[in-house]
Amino acid sequence: MNHLEKIVNNIRIKSPLVQNITNYVVMNSTANALLAIGASPVMAHAIEETEDIVTISSSLVINMGTLSEKWVDSMLFATKKAKETATPFVFDPVGVGASKYRTATALKIIAAAIPDVIRGNASEIMVLAQQASSSKGVDSTMLAADAVSGAIELSKKLNNTVVVSGQVDYIITGDRVNTISNGSTLMSKVTGMGCSATAIIGACIAIEPDVHLACTAAMAIMGIAGDMAAELSKGPGSFQVHFLDSLYLLTDDILKDKIKLNV
Template sequence: MTILNRAWNVVERIRSKAPLVHSITNYVVMNNTANGLLAIGASPIMAHAQEEMQEMVGISNSLVLNIGTLSAPWISSMLVAGKAAKAASKPVVFDPVGVGASSFRTQTCTKILQEVGPTIIRANPSEIMALAGADGQTKGVDSMHETQTAEEAAKYLAEHFDCVVAVSGERDMVVSATEAVWLRGGSPLMPKVTGMGCTASAICGACAAVTESAFDAGVAGMIIMNAAGGIAAAKAVGPGSFQMHFLDALYSLDKEGLMSHCMVEE
């Protein structure tokens, strides 16, 4: 079965199972990511109080940790939820937003990597390089590097932490300790809309909730983003209308649209 066919099977499973994706994410993107999950067929929950983490993890099918707007209480909640999810063999997607921009942010990421051990890491090239300790400069949450420059850092993280690493860029890359796939699609409008990377992480969480293969989940998540981005861009006239059409594209995504709006470069 081809990579695109496997990705479509993941979409069908999301729509039939409607997995509950627990996201401890940032203030800026809560609405975007929740709507993205609903549009693809999953169910979002955005709880962050430490007092309810064990129960929320218990009813959820996957967990997404996003450090975009950090605070000490949220970090504690992420660690509690992450450890509970791993103990219950539930997938954890980690989005290290802006890692490298401050020592507090970088130290938090190191703690999550070491104490939780994510199933999938989804980030831009600069974040991946900073996370791996490479000489990567981070400008806020935006990437200053192309995906190719982060390839070795992504492979290091995949091998060192036994996880899948999905790198977003003009070309997307998904790697594990043994596999690698390059993807091309999406739209130049995507970086003009806040939260698209965070939405990718959430979608990866939905994919991971319905498949045993973390690699297939990471690849499917990025293919979905590429396909929906390409479909939306054909109708949009700017970032505002793109965001609207992107949600519609997720909701109405069919096999033909997925196959025709993402190219796999193995």
């Protein structure tokens, strides 16, 4: 069995606990996505319990979608504890560039503890790579391909993995670039698909120490579940239901058959 397929199986076997400090919009949908793929989500943002939860978790997801100062304190404390306990963490800089507060907060989080993975859409990654100064909101106005050179620079500067999502997903670790071309346009018509991608990255880095490979598996899982769901859906409403079912029904064999990977 190929390594990517093993990651799918291992999530099901090990059911890693994935701690999320995430946004109000997607808390439910990303918890469901994690459960459907076989991981065990916990959404815990009170600073009083952060240390305990990080200590028992296999990975940490930090998503700044709906920010406020108390949550930022919890995020900074959680990433510090993650570093102390060698717990891998992924950061989703939702809407960075849309406001001065978002940009300052994203930079503060990255400066305090470098995330093992940063996953964003093209606009967000271009702001972090200083190739753009602002963005429209939480949706990208750019193509993922436009963000690749900046993402490579960012990944080299931080010595981590940067994932740019879009019609094509780019998984970038320095000069290593994998692409995944699965997925459907319907995914951009449902809120929180990017946040789900980040959460699934959390599940994959929880069980796979090769972060580049783990992120490739995560984006393949997202894209293939998106392909399967789109075939059954009439629009965004039914897509959400079919997407969860597809994550649940995804097997190592389906991944092997459907993956559109370029290395």
